[in-house]
Amino acid sequence: MNYFWFKAFHIVGIVAWFAGLFYLPRLFVYHAEAYEQPEPAQSILKNQYQIMEKRLYSIIMTPAMLLTVAMAIALITTEPEVLREPWLHAKLALVVLLIGYHHYCKRLMKKLAADECKMTSQQFRWFNEFPTILFILVVMLAVFKNNLPTDIAAYGVVGLLIAFAAAIQLYARKRRLDRERALSADLSDAGVGSST
Numbered sequence: 001m002n003y004f005w006f007k008a009f010h011i012v013g014i015v016a017w018f019a020g021l022f023y024l025p026r027l028f029v030y031h032a033e034a035y036e037q038p039e040p041a042q043s044i045l046k047n048q049y050q051i052m053e054k055r056l057y058s059i060i061m062t063p064a065m066l067l068t069v070a071m072a073i074a075l076i077t078t079e080p081e082v083l084r085e086p087w088l089h090a091k092l093a094l095v096v097l098l099i100g101y102h103h104y105c106k107r108l109m110k111k112l113a114a115d116e117c118k119m120t121s122q123q124f125r126w127f128n129e130f131p132t133i134l135f136i137l138v139v140m141l142a143v144f145k146n147n148l149p150t151d152i153a154a155y156g157v158v159g160l161l162i163a164f165a166a167a168i169q170l171y172a173r174k175r176r177l178d179r180e181r182a183l184s185a186d187l188s189d190a191g192v193g194s195s196t
């Protein structure tokens with residue numbers, strides 16, 4: 001019975017942890033875009049994102065990660081034979097990457113707060129997709145276990161990367177066109193380029 005409790009709270013921890021792992025890098029995208037704004041909007045936005053990032057990281061993400069890992073340890077302690085399973089070894093390798101990503105987010109948060117982060121909003125959009133891929137792979141390993149269809153998983157990851165690249169490029173193009181349109185509207189409001 002304990003095993004089911006541990007598994008239930010393992011999943012509760014995962015959901016809360018991933019809510020943060022998906023949303024924090026999105027905040028980094030908006031934080032990086034705030035640098036394009038004029039003052040005082042820039043300072044107000046940067047300050048607001050900094051508060052949101054800090055709270056999300058320390059109140060939700062880190063406790064949820066600890067709950068996920070604590071429940072995983074409890075699951076393994078209850079059924080130690082699972083430690084011999086190859087799917088769990090693969091899953092642990094991916095979880096190590098996730099925990100590394102989690103800590104790297106903290107480093108980026110500090111750099112953004114100190115105005116020392118050199119990453120652009122487009123680079124953050126790529127960074128944002130990393131946990132999605134790890135999430136899908138870890139869940140597939142947890143469900144299929146040793147029967148994971150590795151060929152389908154590999155094609156799926158490549159397909160996802162192509163879809164992300166297309167979406168990021170299309171969005172960058174849309175932003176560039178919007179900026180050009182706004183600039184030409186400003187110029188025509190100011191009478192530049194008009195003979196009347």
Ligand code: HEM
Pocket residue numbers: 007010011014068069072073075076082091092095098134135138139142143
């Ligand atoms: C700290 C590292 C982790 C370890 C050691 C671990 C270990 C385990 C173990 C032993 C189980 C029980 C398997 C079973 O009863 O068949 C389990 C279940 C599960 N884990 Fe993890 N886990 C970890 C992290 C994660 C993460 C990060 C995710 C999601 C991204 C995840 C997703 C799941 C899911 C969905 C289940 C339920 C699978 C089922 O009932 O068939 N785990 N985990």
